[in-house]
Amino acid sequence: MNQILLAGITIIVGVAGCLAYFWLSNLLLDRVFPPRGDNAAHNLRRSGRIRPWLFLAPAILFLGIYLVYPVFASLWLAFSRGGEFVGLDNFVWLAGDPKFRESLLNNLLWLVFVPTMATFIGLIAAQLTDAVKWGAIAKSLIFMPMAISFVGAAVIWKFIYEFRAEELAQIGLLNAIVTSLSFAPKAWLTLPVWNTFFLMIIMVWMQAGFAMVLLSAALRGIPDETVEAAILDGASPWQVFWRIQVPQIRGTILVVWTTITIMVLKIFDIVFAITNGQWGTQVLANMMYDWSFRAGDFNRGATIAIVIMIAVLPIMVWNIRNASRERD
């Protein structure tokens, strides 16, 4: 109860605070440069130039504190140890660490599998749900996992993969199915390589809805004439979809794909909550957490953070370029 109250107060204070800031700062600006009297025109021009900065200031301030400063702090940490500059020492260690290689390989698996599957399933779902009457219900069902937090999803799926000793009733869905087909139950998440795929399925489950919503909107934006023309020319539904519709929403597909890619590069919560990187499922972000907060070695933690940042950066730039090209 206390938490709900606190959350409510936070929301009210936060929203009211924002409104008050914009209102008061605007008021102040108008007082300093009143848009009346002798200098009205001059004042208007001046306040017009200041106002955007005034409104942007809180965002810039907070981005500066929470984004820009940490980047530089991390860079320093990654190139130092105990407050002394050590050059590439931390990176040399990282390159030789077997867990880092395992994490890198797993991240690569995540990178290939999750965005591809999520986008593909989202695309198919978008097309199919648009075509049937109960599509709206299907859509909301597919979209719903998006509303669940990563940790929440991890807990749900942990129950699906749960394992109990053979003679016990299996409370895990997967093992319940397996045993009902009279196979032996397995501790799924302890089976190397497969377990990474079991974890990735969770992410696909969560992100397919996001892909579907964006792609569905894009599909609807396609001019009907192109589809009609294709049908008149005798194209099969298959051809219409892959040859006419998909090429026209290529931009959106790319944005969806890269957005999920960035999310996947930072994957942490699912691995942390389910396997904590054991049984060969380690990923970069979880390894960074381990070194920073379990080992208390922020230099090595930051080194891994820099590697993640370097990996995300090009995709992010490409993604933003794509998105702004979409808009034009």
Add this chain to the structure above:
Amino acid sequence: MRHPLLSAALILAAGTAQAQDLLFPPGEDPRFDWASFEAFKSDHDLTGQSVTIAGPWTAEDEVTFRRVFEYFEAATGATVNYAGSDSFEQQIVIDTSAGSPPDIAVFPQPGLARGLAAQGKLAPLPADTGDWLRENYAAGDSWVELVTFPGSDGQSHVYGFPYKIDVKSLVFYSPENFAALGYEVPRTMEDLKALTERIAADGGTPWCIGLGAGATTGWPATDWVEDMMLRIHPPEVYDQWVTHQIPFDDPRVVEAIDEFGWFAKTDAFVDGGAGGVGWIDHRDSPTGLFSIPPRCFLMHQASFIGSFFPPGTEFGTDVDFFYMPPYASRPELGSPVLGAGTTFSLTRDTPVAQAFLEFLRTPLAHEVWMAQTGFLTPLKTANLDAYGDPTLRGMGEILVNADTFRFDASDLMPGAIGAAAFWTGMIDYVAGDTAAEAAGMIEQTWESLARTGGVDG
């Protein structure tokens, strides 16, 4: 405590605790050593003075500790201001470097105290503390070693007073099931292994071993390996292992891991098979002892596991425990006990703080907590009858009968090892790696810490 005035009033109220509010009225219950209380009382008059103590105990532990130091207040007239914190380990570092430490700090593990002592942030305890511990604590030498660190001057002193100990070398079992099948509590490791084989031959599953623990998965295996280390090698080897004077993949460590593997990696010996050990949650694994028919007969775990037994479980009838036995073939190792515990250190050397540490030497200071909950002591002069329940008493006896005591190694190793690589290594070992491979992986990480001057214990 939202209201500052209110909390100040409560501190005052606590400070003026009179003899009549004490938990056990002095002089009445014969289980307690009242003579030690009276003697302490007549030696100390600190009326109007006060001592501040910071420690990791909150909630129930804080209440029981308060019940104990009220006797100090009643005896001396001094006031004790205790502040418990869930993030004590971070707090004490901040407080000592900011120059505003409490008078006494209660460390949940000696590694942190060692670090602060080296920085000159702790005052050595009175010179006779070592001798006193050697004489009055069971396995006294072990305790003295545990709390002796080099100070900022490079000289070694006793910096801590161990008080409130946990025992980890316990094997839980169901007396009913044992009686029904004619099994007997083993007194040697050879017997324990024979019993394991016999249960398996009878068609039962001997052990419940669960290493699952969410984000800390793997830690229960570290207790196993540590207990085995103490049972096959002298404690000096254990100490060298903890401090990285021998590599983690030293053949002797590998041998201890394989001893654990003898139990955990044999399909017929563990509930859920060797493949299940890594996954099954250690909090779920006790249920196997109580199911009908039992899914297992034995479980190695620390004393806290009692909170995860099914509701209504009666200690002594439904479940009991025995001391993880030593090898009869290695009598020179005696009865080693693995555990953990808190140590009191002087962060400011005041007369009241000194008096408080002297108070901890009285049997009464131990007995009052023994009579409550969650407290064990190796103090030989404390009356075992003072324990509040037979379970605690049983664990207390193990502690008093110990020849060697060693602190949980994984807590003493650097975090990157004891709270990460060691766990992962044990998970990989149970999942199929050889002991040498698993130990080699851990050693590689530890070695990389040492090489780059990382956070080394």
